[in-house]
Amino acid sequence: MAGLILACDFGGTKLSAAVLGAESLDRSDAAWQGHLRRFAPLGASAQTDIEMMVAMGRELLAGERPSHIGISFGGPVDYKSGVVRLSHHVPDWENVPIQQLFAEAFGAPVGVDNDANVAALGEWRFGAGRGVADLLYVTVSTGVGGGWILDGRPYRGASGMAGEIGHTVVDPSGPVCLCGKRGCVERLASGPYMAQDVAEARGLSLEAVTGKLVAEWAAAGEETAVSILERGAKGLGVGLGNAANLLNPSRIVLGGGVTKSGARWWQLVRQAAHETALPEVQFDIVPAQLGDDAPLWGAVALALLEGTVESH
Amino acid sequence: MAGLILACDFGGTKLSAAVLGAESLDRSDAAWQGHLRRFAPLGASAQTDIEMMVAMGRELLAGERPSHIGISFGGPVDYKSGVVRLSHHVPDWENVPIQQLFAEAFGAPVGVDNDANVAALGEWRFGAGRGVADLLYVTVSTGVGGGWILDGRPYRGASGMAGEIGHTVVDPSGPVCLCGKRGCVERLASGPYMAQDVAEARGLSLEAVTGKLVAEWAAAGEETAVSILERGAKGLGVGLGNAANLLNPSRIVLGGGVTKSGARWWQLVRQAAHETALPEVQFDIVPAQLGDDAPLWGAVALALLEGTVESH
Numbered sequence A, B: 001m002a003g004l005i006l007a008c009d010f011g012g013t014k015l016s017a018a019v020l021g022a023e024s025l026d027r028s029d030a031a032w033q034g035h036l037r038r039f040a041p042l043g044a045s046a047q048t049d050i051e052m053m054v055a056m057g058r059e060l061l062a063g064e065r066p067s068h069i070g071i072s073f074g075g076p077v078d079y080k081s082g083v084v085r086l087s088h089h090v091p092d093w094e095n096v097p098i099q100q101l102f103a104e105a106f107g108a109p110v111g112v113d114n115d116a117n118v119a120a121l122g123e124w125r126f127g128a129g130r131g132v133a134d135l136l137y138v139t140v141s142t143g144v145g146g147g148w149i150l151d152g153r154p155y156r157g158a159s160g161m162a163g164e165i166g167h168t169v170v171d172p173s174g175p176v177c178l179c180g181k182r183g184c185v186e187r188l189a190s191g192p193y194m195a196q197d198v199a200e201a202r203g204l205s206l207e208a209v210t211g212k213l214v215a216e217w218a219a220a221g222e223e224t225a226v227s228i229l230e231r232g233a234k235g236l237g238v239g240l241g242n243a244a245n246l247l248n249p250s251r252i253v254l255g256g257g258v259t260k261s262g263a264r265w266w267q268l269v270r271q272a273a274h275e276t277a278l279p280e281v282q283f284d285i286v287p288a289q290l291g292d293d294a295p296l297w298g299a300v301a302l303a304l305l306e307g308t309v310e311s312h
Helices: A022-026 A046-061 A098-106 A115-126 A185-189 A191-202 A211-219 A223-247 A263-276 A291-308 B022-026 B046-061 B098-106 B115-126 B185-189 B191-202 B211-219 B223-247 B263-276 B291-308
Strands: A004-011 A014-021 A034-039 A068-073 A110-114 A135-140 A144-150 A153-155 A251-255 A284-287 B004-011 B014-021 B034-039 B068-073 B110-114 B135-140 B144-150 B153-155 B251-255 B284-287
Touching: A004 A046, A004 A291, A014 A022, A014 A046, A014 A291, A022 A291, A034 A046, A046 A098, A068 A098, A068 A115, A068 A291, A098 A110, A110 A115, A110 A291, A115 A135, A115 A144, A115 A153, A115 A251, A115 A291, A135 A223, A144 A185, A144 A223, A185 A191, A185 A223, A191 A211, A191 A223, A211 A223, A223 A251, A223 A263, A223 B223, A263 A284, B004 B046, B004 B291, B014 B022, B014 B046, B014 B291, B022 B291, B034 B046, B046 B098, B068 B098, B068 B115, B068 B291, B098 B110, B110 B115, B110 B291, B115 B135, B115 B144, B115 B153, B115 B251, B115 B291, B135 B223, B144 B185, B144 B223, B185 B191, B185 B223, B191 B211, B191 B223, B211 B223, B223 B251, B223 B263, B263 B284
Parallel strands: A004 A068, A068 A110, A135 A251, A251 A284, B004 B068, B068 B110, B135 B251, B251 B284
Antiparallel strands: A004 A014, A014 A034, A135 A144, A144 A153, B004 B014, B014 B034, B135 B144, B144 B153
């Protein structure tokens, strides 16, 4: 395989793009030939986002035509039609045919998917999931969401909604989630919800607490933070164990800011997950490896998939 | 496709076999050419079970050689190697290479899998799941177990353990399950556990109550039975909703004796499942159609799969 791969990440208010020579992918030191990151201006819309990303792509490609394009989008995407359904961050993204727009702009095949599925693909192809045929990737961050690799290929579900582990219920007597249910994994384990619970329990303003602070306070032994962080770790672990019983993946990869909460957090997540799964259901739980560039590496993996195997 | 398909069902103490002309499969009135059902004698072992099943096959085939053989086994099976891991009902089934034994006995390709996966295949090919690419089949009976069809093919997990919805946790403050956890779907929703809970609450002997009686008493308005049956229906529904959020199947098919518990049970299962799933995660929940012959029809579907697509 030869040519330049263009990887694009629409990450809410942050736009990133990079190019990679496809021939470098087989090398262990594969690295971007060019990389740009820009913040969308105040008053950004789908149209200004797209214009900015196309300009970044043209700048990186410097007149060359890409062989493949992969796009990660931070919001729901209809993978089959290549249409963005909406953005929770930027207006006017409803039903934008982004696959078609980029194919026309660059004259190359385009793959597009939501950020969780793309990150799963990236970790599978380039990161902590290499060599594994059955993989669950979960990001634990502002929200909790996931993506599947099953039988050696991405699995998206009947309407592209698979991976919503954040809204599986693990404690029906738990606190109420924005989705209306009690005890969702996201309600227990996401950064903003843990921060909210600590703020309320300690009588602090919501603005004064973040998920990162909860982890720091817990590390310093502050009791409320310890309790909320441990409840989150256990809730996430039960959700992962339930997912393991249902699908029997051999590996679970965790990414996102909350996974930086320390060894105790990891230990509790792993313990709850393995206690929840049947003894015959074996898997390991490992940290994601790709860091901030995960969506871009995932976009490369998606671009390669588009180019080499039949999409469904 | 032509030739005779031999379908075998090792169902604990009950052995069933049937033959079908492959050319009849495209007809809407496809029916068994021959069908035998026998009970294993007292003191049965793996060896006597196999001898009896081979004899039933020979009797049905009357000297003809089958084109394909499918086997449903009521216990864990290593699908890839075609080896039965063990039986919970009959001794000496540990690591029996049943695929190889039947291939040698009949000179035909053999597919073998556990009863939940086989039933999922059967409902997908011949029953309530026809035409659906993404399907969860769940049997709610003595236990609660399931099987997946994903992207139009069976999905078994990294080590063949996928589908263990019965041991997903939906209420960590619920009653203790034999697996050691609290509030598993099976603990709440299976026939024997519901019978046990009603017996204990009413001070009856365990032998005096069955899952079927719980459903009858609930239909007659007996309060304890109503409460236990409704708790089971809701617990199952939450488990199905969690599974829907995780995998986004378009249909869930429910089989097994507990699904005969009446309209109120179905209504509560459906309500809890749809309340648990996100609004964008859409699916229907329908009764299995194949009844007692489900494992045999599933074995036919498995045999066809072995004969036409690459096994993994």
